Amino acid sequence: MPHDPGRVAECRAWLRRAWVDLDSAAILLRSSEPRPESAVFHCQQAVEKAWKAFLAWHDIPFRKTHDLRELGEACVALDGSLEAIAERAEQLTPFAWVFRYPGEPQEPSPEEAEEALAIATQAYEAVLARLPEEVRP
Numbered sequence: 001m002p003h004d005p006g007r008v009a010e011c012r013a014w015l016r017r018a019w020v021d022l023d024s025a026a027i028l029l030r031s032s033e034p035r036p037e038s039a040v041f042h043c044q045q046a047v048e049k050a051w052k053a054f055l056a057w058h059d060i061p062f063r064k065t066h067d068l069r070e071l072g073e074a075c076v077a078l079d080g081s082l083e084a085i086a087e088r089a090e091q092l093t094p095f096a097w098v099f100r101y102p103g104e105p106q107e108p109s110p111e112e113a114e115e116a117l118a119i120a121t122q123a124y125e126a127v128l129a130r131l132p133e134e135v136r137p
Contacts, residue, residue, distance in 0.1 A: 021046035036113035066096035113118030
């Protein structure tokens with residue numbers, strides 16, 4: 001039985017935006033002038049959007065939030081095998097706002113940003129693995 005085209009389109013749109021954030025983070029880290037403070041923001045955003053794609057696919061409403069714990073717990077309630085990556089991804093939550101403005105006490109190191117990218121990529125791939133092929137961007 002074919003899936004609802006509206007649900008497929010919504011899920012694909014979330015996943016596409018998540019992929020763009022992953023790609024943006026990678027570009028920022030591999031630039032001739034790396035920008036880890038901006039890269040970690042995109043890592044957080046990629047996980048947020050991947051979780052929202054998973055929830056949208058399962059028709060689970062979610063509020064506008066950057067809280068990866070809240071979104072991850074909702075995803076884990078649907079699929080317990082996401083628990084380990086959801087727990088790791090929680091640490092990216094503050095990157096939605098920390099380092100976005102001048103005057104922050106410190107910036108993330110390139111190594112911290114690379115770790116954030118690895119976590120975000122894992123979360124994105126975990127979501128993709130649990131959704132039908134037709135929703136892939």
